[in-house]
Amino acid sequence: MAAVDWILISIYLAFVLGAGFLTRRFIGGLADYLVAGRQLRTHLAVATLSATELGLVTVMYQAEEGYVNGFSAFVIGLIACAAYFFIGVSGFIIKRLRQFRVMTVPEFYEIRYSRGIRVIGALVLTASGVLNMGMFVYIGGIFLVNVMGINPEYLPHTMTVLMAVVLLYTILGGMVSVVLTDYVQFVVMTIGGGLATYFAVRAVGWDSIVSVLEVQKGEAAFNPVAAIHPSYGWSFIFWQILVQLGAATLWPPSTTRALSTDSPATSKKVFAIAGLTFMGRAVLPMTWGIAAFVWLTQKGITGQLGSNLEAMPQFLRAVLPAGIIGLVTAGMLAAFMSTHDSYLLCWSSVIAQDIIAPLARRPLSPKARIFITRVSIVLVGIFLVVWGLWFKLPETAWRYMAITGSMYTAGALTVIGLGLYWKKCNTVGAYCGIILGAVLPATFLVLSQVDLPLPEIVKAFVSSDKLAGLSSYIIALAGTVFGSLLTQKSHPPKSVSPPEEVQEG
Amino acid sequence: MSSWAFFWKLVFCVSVGLFFVVAAVVAVRGFIDLMQMFARLKDMSRDHDR
Numbered sequence: 350m351a352a353v354d355w356i357l358i359s360i361y362l363a364f365v366l367g368a369g370f371l372t373r374r375f376i377g378g379l380a381d382y383l384v385a386g387r388q389l390r391t392h393l394a395v396a397t398l399s400a401t402e403l404g405l406v407t408v409m410y411q412a413e414e415g416y417v418n419g420f421s422a423f424v425i426g427l428i429a430c431a432a433y434f435f436i437g438v439s440g441f442i443i444k445r446l447r448q449f450r451v452m453t454v455p456e457f458y459e460i461r462y463s464r465g466i467r468v469i470g471a472l473v474l475t476a477s478g479v480l481n482m483g484m485f486v487y488i489g490g491i492f493l494v495n496v497m498g499i500n501p502e503y504l505p506h507t508m509t510v511l512m513a514v515v516l517l518y519t520i521l522g523g524m525v526s527v528v529l530t531d532y533v534q535f536v537v538m539t540i541g542g543g544l545a546t547y548f549a550v551r552a553v554g555w556d557s558i559v560s561v562l563e564v565q566k567g568e569a570a571f572n573p574v575a576a577i578h579p580s581y582g583w584s585f586i587f588w589q590i591l592v593q594l595g596a597a598t599l600w601p602p603s604t605t606r607a608l609s610t611d612s613p614a615t616s617k618k619v620f621a622i623a624g625l626t627f628m629g630r631a632v633l634p635m636t637w638g639i640a641a642f643v644w645l646t647q648k649g650i651t652g653q654l655g656s657n658l659e660a661m662p663q664f665l666r667a668v669l670p671a672g673i674i675g676l677v678t679a680g681m682l683a684a685f686m687s688t689h690d691s692y693l694l695c696w697s698s699v700i701a702q703d704i705i706a707p708l709a710r711r712p713l714s715p716k717a718r719i720f721i722t723r724v725s726i727v728l729v730g731i732f733l734v735v736w737g738l739w740f741k742l743p744e745t746a747w748r749y750m751a752i753t754g755s756m757y758t759a760g761a762l763t764v765i766g767l768g769l770y771w772k773k774c775n776t777v778g779a780y781c782g783i784i785l786g787a788v789l790p791a792t793f794l795v796l797s798q799v800d801l802p803l804p805e806i807v808k809a810f811v812s813s814d815k816l817a818g819l820s821s822y823i824i825a826l827a828g829t830v831f832g833s834l835l836t837q838k839s840h841p842p843k844s845v846s847p848p849e850e851v852q853e854g
Numbered sequence: 855m856s857s858w859a860f861f862w863k864l865v866f867c868v869s870v871g872l873f874f875v876v877a878a879v880v881a882v883r884g885f886i887d888l889m890q891m892f893a894r895l896k897d898m899s900r901d902h903d904r
Contacts, residue, residue: 535884
């Protein structure tokens with residue numbers, strides 16, 4: 350990289366750390382730290398939601414999907430766009446959840462069901478969330494090592510430095526610094542993303558992309574529901590619809606944005622507007638991945654890659670001019686940080702608010718809760734570096750994200766969705782939904798690393814992420830419905846309604 | 855396959871166009887929201903101090 354690239358990256362890092370220090374003075378209480386005092390208005394909330402969901406890891410796994418599956422991968426973007434837009438227009442789940450004025454998703458579990466559900470729900474959520482985030486630092490490290498031309502031996506060092514910077518400013522500023530850096534990242538990422546797409550497509554040409562994909566990958570690169578698709582097909586599509594609905598409504602880093610807005614109506618608007626950008630969020634990096642495949646194929650060096658994830662950063666390094674590569678790398682670093690800070694703050698606040706606080710014998714003061722949140726941030730950060738170095742990705746990075754996310758969203762989508770819209774849903778049903786939803790994805794993850802002595806038919810079922818993921822939603826729904834209906838007399842359902850909204854600001 | 859290729863080209867153009875139009879609007883109006891949020895938080899922290 351040229352000197353100008355290093356200067357751009359250094360300026361950005363200095364700004365981010367400065368933001369953490371400067372925003373400390375705005376943290377008056379717990380609500381300021383966790384949901385920015387519920388002060389987010391529509392456009393700022395859209396910027397921060399888009400920035401959180403357009404992380405470096407997102408860019409990497411989307412690019413990998415494009416690299417492996419060609420244009421068929423665009424279907425994931427179409428589904429995400431449709432899911433967010435549907436939620437934004439209908440207010441499905443998020444509007445009612447915002448009306449309850451909760452700060453974390455499991456708080457609703459206690460209001461609607463019981464304290465036990467809140468704790469077990471938070472445990473599953475934390476396990477799913479931290480595992481989902483488990484490969485973030487590793488993938489971020491792979492990008493930086495390849496795009497900056499660092500010796501791969503230094504991958505662990507790169508990962509540790511990245512984590513240290515993120516930890517420092519997230520601990521200092523909480524949600525206020527997260528919102529500020531998210532906004533800057535949104536702007537830098539948009540400019541960098543546009544330039545990268547222009548240079549990527551220009552380097553290979555659209556017509557070459559189509560012809561190389563036709564020759565190398567055939568119909569599977571164009572038709573996601575082709576009769577014999579090596580990795581997609583209808584079961585994948587249905588699973589993705591549920592994953593995207595669950596992630597958009599109940600994946601806490603997204604939901605926190607809905608809970609941080611100044612009114613339930615703003616929450617709806619945020620999702621409708623953000624939905625429009627979600628197709629681009631997938632399509633832009635996927636196009637880089639597709640262009641990387643074509644470029645590497647034309648050069649005849651596809652076999653030299655350590656993993657598919659390395660293709661896109663190596664391609665960008667080769668085709669982007671000096672200055673642009675610094676801007677794109679700063680944008681990616683920004684993307685990496687804005688996702689990490691939100692996710693770290695999110696999972697740590699769930700640990701403090703929904704696991705430790707409900708189990709504590711005495712009520713915890715807001716100061717104690719902020720302290721526990723900060724300690725949890727550090728512990729989760731250490732786990733991420735260790736897990737990222739040890740765990741081997743089963744298929745593509747996106748499939749890992751989707752299966753770990755399903756561990757939580759399968760149960761949560763059912764239990765919270767039915768809790769909001771079905772009066773008969775009770776505590777027993779909620780336990781069944783949360784636990785059953787987590788079983789299959791967890792089994793898949795274990796089997797992907799260790800060969801367990803299971804019958805062949807069971808192995809065939811749980812070793813397919815599509816089947817394990819899709820089935821987790823079905824059994825969570827069945828468990829919640831039957832568990833509730835069979836125990837209506839012994840465990841009568843709670844009837845709750847949201848408190849009246851008081852407009853703030 | 856050519857109809858699929860045309861469809862994905864259309865998806866690419868529409869999504870990139872939408873992405874940048876919405877991003878430009880959000881960047882400008884988000885900046886105004888950001889400044890207002892800091893002003894409100896500043897007032898709130900001043901009230902806390904009192």
